[in-house]
Amino acid sequence: MEEQTQLTKKERKELNRQEKIGTKEAEMKSRHAKKVITRVGWGTFGVAVVAGLIWLVASAPKTPEGDILSRNGFHWHPEVTIYVKGEKQEIPANIGIGAVHQPIHTHDDSNQGIVHMEFQGLVRKENATLGQFLKSWGKDINSFGTNVKMTVNGEENTELETYVMQDKDKIELRYE
Numbered sequence: 001m002e003e004q005t006q007l008t009k010k011e012r013k014e015l016n017r018q019e020k021i022g023t024k025e026a027e028m029k030s031r032h033a034k035k036v037i038t039r040v041g042w043g044t045f046g047v048a049v050v051a052g053l054i055w056l057v058a059s060a061p062k063t064p065e066g067d068i069l070s071r072n073g074f075h076w077h078p079e080v081t082i083y084v085k086g087e088k089q090e091i092p093a094n095i096g097i098g099a100v101h102q103p104i105h106t107h108d109d110s111n112q113g114i115v116h117m118e119f120q121g122l123v124r125k126e127n128a129t130l131g132q133f134l135k136s137w138g139k140d141i142n143s144f145g146t147n148v149k150m151t152v153n154g155e156e157n158t159e160l161e162t163y164v165m166q167d168k169d170k171i172e173l174r175y176e
């Protein structure tokens with residue numbers, strides 16, 4: 001049988017003190033490990049986000065140069081006039097203006113047929129078509145009839161809704 005040795009009060013006190021110091025050191029090491037793991041985790045997350053954004057930009061389809069109308073935006077004013085069986089149609093004010101301001105819109109000068117094209121940044125040809133204006137208006141090329149002839153600056157044009165409007169164009173649509 002083993003002999004049990006009794007610790008003196010002073011030895012027990014010292015043993016308790018040593019246990020407390022050991023517990024505190026273990027807690028400090030645990031907190032430090034958690035901080036390191038948290039920092040590494042957030043760092044990894046940040047790197048993943050940046051890498052994802054780089055991948056997204058790099059993998060985005062490139063716009064062919066021929067499809068770009070402007071890289072810096074513009075503010076143009078073509079004029080559109082519509083006749084149905086010889087009668088001039090009124091183009092309403094504030095087409096494309098509302099909760100979301102469309103880049104192709106009209107103001108109170110629409111009775112003169114003025115269409116405002118106010119674009120920022122990169123503008124593709126497809127964004128500046130007669131069809132886009134009609135879409136902002138809630139119409140399409142056949143909204144006034146199916147037999148239509150179009151002139152642009154006095155010359156016949158068959159592009160209709162795919163026509164890319166230019167500054168100061170005079171576009172006339174005649175429906176018979």
